[in-house]
Amino acid sequence: MEHRIDRIKKQLHAQSYKLTPQREATVRVLLEREEDHLSAEDVYLLVKEKAPEIGLATVYRTLELLSELKIVDKINFGDGVSRYDLRKEGAAHFHHHLVCTECGSVEEIVEDLLEDVEKIVQDDWGFKVKDHRLTFHGICRQCQSEAVISSS
Amino acid sequence: MEHRIDRIKKQLHAQSYKLTPQREATVRVLLEREEDHLSAEDVYLLVKEKAPEIGLATVYRTLELLSELKIVDKINFGDGVSRYDLRKEGAAHFHHHLVCTECGSVEEIVEDLLEDVEKIVQDDWGFKVKDHRLTFHGICRQCQSEAVISSS
DNA sequence: TTTTTAAATAATATTAATTATCATTTATAG
């Protein structure tokens, strides 16, 4: 944890930004809830627990900054809100998501899986890929097995 | 054009919805601007040109309805607005997008490309894929060649 | 054809997410 905070601190300093107490509190929340996909409002409420004086605008500004530095990725699953997802340590690319349309759960896929596809896009379309967003919508394992039970 | 309107009419009727004049005007705009990625507001303004009495709420409702019937796909490129994209005729899946971070252009890829990946997701994660969203961010061919020219 | 019922619409109010403004605080450099 401290190690990752330190890395992020350096990434900020490299662009002459500071890791203020508010920014650190925000980053800590993101680290603690790495498996989740929090909205700005979610983050705000969690940060408030440990730093009650923080303002909502600061959280938005911090998330925006972290997005620019590719420390977090901003993602949208089709409900009205943006969600913020910490990039995995050392990951070159954003990871993928499996959104269950039954229960709303979100699983993450860290494996690349897109190497071949990116090569095709690069070679056949002449498009230089810098980043991607891949989300699958469907039924998660859990909901599939429940469906079997309830129909039997 | 008329052929596709007819198909959509049938799809609506199959679910006992009607193709009202407002809905038809909206669909026509989507067909005419198939290459674009219009927001609800964009669609509203274009529909207003041919049917000035239409209300914004009706456009939203129509786009929502067309989404449910999988006639259009709702997509979000990270700016604050949802965009609506006609599904290609007979396409089982939503197509992919190449968003240029330089000029903002959006190219479409109709080829599937994800068959292998979906198989992996299905087999290794036990996730039953129903739909997907794949967007690449990067530099389009045009902007790449311009970059070469300007740096020489 | 009239009457009845339901679906769809237009206009507008409301909500909710995000951004902008601005005075104040904090940190940094001279």
Next chain:
DNA sequence: CTATAAATGATAATTAATATTATTTAAAAA
């Protein structure tokens, strides 16, 4: 220690999207 810039908190403003409601339109029943 002052001067300058960066960051923050509070709140106003904006904007996309949804909800409400009275009205219109269309279909079904009598």
